[in-house]
Amino acid sequence: MPQLSLDARFALIIAALAIALLFLDLTPGPGVERGRHAQGEVIDVDNSDVRVNLIVKTGAQVLTVRLLDGPHAGQQMTITNMLTGKMELDEVYAAGALVLVEYDAVDGRPAHGVARGHYRLHLQLVLIGLFVGLLLLVAGVTGLKAALSFLFAAILMWKLFFPLLLLGYAPIPTGLAMVAVITAVVTFSVGGLNRRGLATFLGSMLGVVLTCALALWFAQAFHLHGAVRPFAETLLYSGHYELQLTEIFIASVFIACSGAVMDLAMDIAASMEEIQQGNPEIGPIAHIGSGLRVGRAVVGTMTTTLLLAYSSSHVFMFMLVMAKGLPAANIANAPFVSAEILNILVGSFGLVTVAPFTALVAGALYHLPARSRKP
Numbered sequence: 001m002p003q004l005s006l007d008a009r010f011a012l013i014i015a016a017l018a019i020a021l022l023f024l025d026l027t028p029g030p031g032v033e034r035g036r037h038a039q040g041e042v043i044d045v046d047n048s049d050v051r052v053n054l055i056v057k058t059g060a061q062v063l064t065v066r067l068l069d070g071p072h073a074g075q076q077m078t079i080t081n082m083l084t085g086k087m088e089l090d091e092v093y094a095a096g097a098l099v100l101v102e103y104d105a106v107d108g109r110p111a112h113g114v115a116r117g118h119y120r121l122h123l124q125l126v127l128i129g130l131f132v133g134l135l136l137l138v139a140g141v142t143g144l145k146a147a148l149s150f151l152f153a154a155i156l157m158w159k160l161f162f163p164l165l166l167l168g169y170a171p172i173p174t175g176l177a178m179v180a181v182i183t184a185v186v187t188f189s190v191g192g193l194n195r196r197g198l199a200t201f202l203g204s205m206l207g208v209v210l211t212c213a214l215a216l217w218f219a220q221a222f223h224l225h226g227a228v229r230p231f232a233e234t235l236l237y238s239g240h241y242e243l244q245l246t247e248i249f250i251a252s253v254f255i256a257c258s259g260a261v262m263d264l265a266m267d268i269a270a271s272m273e274e275i276q277q278g279n280p281e282i283g284p285i286a287h288i289g290s291g292l293r294v295g296r297a298v299v300g301t302m303t304t305t306l307l308l309a310y311s312s313s314h315v316f317m318f319m320l321v322m323a324k325g326l327p328a329a330n331i332a333n334a335p336f337v338s339a340e341i342l343n344i345l346v347g348s349f350g351l352v353t354v355a356p357f358t359a360l361v362a363g364a365l366y367h368l369p370a371r372s373r374k375p
Contacts (some may be wrong), residue, residue: 006193011145014185018152026163035112038070039119040101042093050083050092058085063093063115065101072110077103079113091117145189153182171244172212175251179208179258186262195365196273203265203358208254211261211350215253218342219246228339249339257306257347264302264351265358268295272362288363295355303348310344 044064051059061081067073079101083090093099093115100121103113135143161178165171183204191197226245227233229252235243271294275287282290311318321331331337 007145007189010193011148011189014148014152014189018148018155021152021155021159024159026160026167035102035104035114036070036072036110037116038072038101038103039068040065040099040115041068042095042097042099043076045093045095053085056085056087057083057090057092059083061092063099065099065113065115067101067110068098072103072105075110077101077110077113079115081115091115093118142190146186149182149186149189152185156182165243165248166240168242171247171251172216175255176208176212179255180205183208183258183262187266191266191269195362196269199269199272199358199362199365200262200265202361203268203354204258204262206357206361207261207265207350207354208258210353211254211257211346212250214346214349215250215342218346219250219253222338222342224249224335224339224342228336253343253346254350256310256343257350260302260305260347261350261354264295264298265354267298268355268358269362272359272366276366284363284367287366288359291359291362292356295359299352299355302351306344306347306351310340310347314340 042063043066046062049060049062050057059082061083063079063081064076065079066076081091081093083092098119100116100119101110101113102116103110105111132143132147135147137143139146156178161174164174184201187200187204188197191200224246226243226247226249227236229245229249232245232248236245268291272287272291275290276282317336318331321334321337332341
């Protein structure tokens with residue numbers, strides 16, 4: 001039986017860890033019972049109690065739903081869909097719609113049902129499958145490693161990071177630990193267990209730590225708190241009064257830019273490796289200089305990437321304040337806008353500095369004493 005390579009064994013370990021995380025349950029709140037979930041089809045709708053004011057709908061929509069899967073498949077139940085007037089939260093259903101139903105079983109019958117939105121899970125799985133297929137088509141084995149890293153990062157955040165925050169763990173150290181684990185998995189999976197992967201990891205972490213320090217300092221200087229984020233206040237009202245919202249906000253700043261930081265660090269580390277292979281006799285100073293020149297070429301577009309990603313996610317907010325005719329000074333000084341400015345610029349600091357960090361680290365790694373070097 002052929003022996004697996006070191007990279008293949010590392011990938012298997014990551015896959016095993018991802019599967020193990022799926023069975024982990026750290027969600028706080030012992031005694032909270034989770035209902036059953038099933039796909040349901042809306043077969044009848046009663047809108048007699050729904051009130052319409054322009055485009056806003058409030059009141060109760062009564063649905064008759066037939067469950068399509070699960071232990072109660074084929075059975076019907078009545079669900080009251082309360083419309084609160086918040087269009088970003090409410091969903092209005094029509095006959096024939098497929099919905100995700102959460103319900104309890106009482107005396108062998110489905111009861112106490114709640115519609116949790118139009119059923120999208122199957123389409124999400126299709127989208128994930130298409131994404132993984134595209135990665136395999138374009139990048140082959142490297143694409144498979146990238147897909148594995150992507151899934152591992154998503155599972156780690158959902159099953160470990162968020163529950164740990166709810167359990168009261170310090171957000172900044174916990175966030176740094178999560179970023180370190182995800183960065184290690186991504187860089188060593190894609191870059192390999194070699195000097196390129198190590199240079200990418202170290203350069204990325206130096207950029208993330210700098211971003212964390214700047215976010216901590218500027219959040220205090222800007223007098224910002226974590227409640228500027230959507231749903232933060234709702235989380236407090238749900239009973240989690242002890243949460244450190246400001247530190248969670250700071251952690252979100254460096255976590256948000258860590259992916260772009262890894263991307264840039266990998267570009268620089270791969271370039272440094274190509275330069276060294278193309279010119280094995282190159283000296284450390286010239287090698288680092290070449291890496292810095294590559295970094296200059298890509299830094300400009302990467303910082304704009306953060307600007308476009310963050311600002312476009314709040315397009316309606318910016319349109320609203322402009323529609324009200326507020327002066328630019330009022331807009332820029334508002335807490336939620338200041339939080340986004342901090343997010344963009346502090347994240348860009350990490351991006352700009354990760355290029356020289358990675359070039360310096362790679363230069364040192366590729367010019368270790370000859371007895372320490374491996375081809």
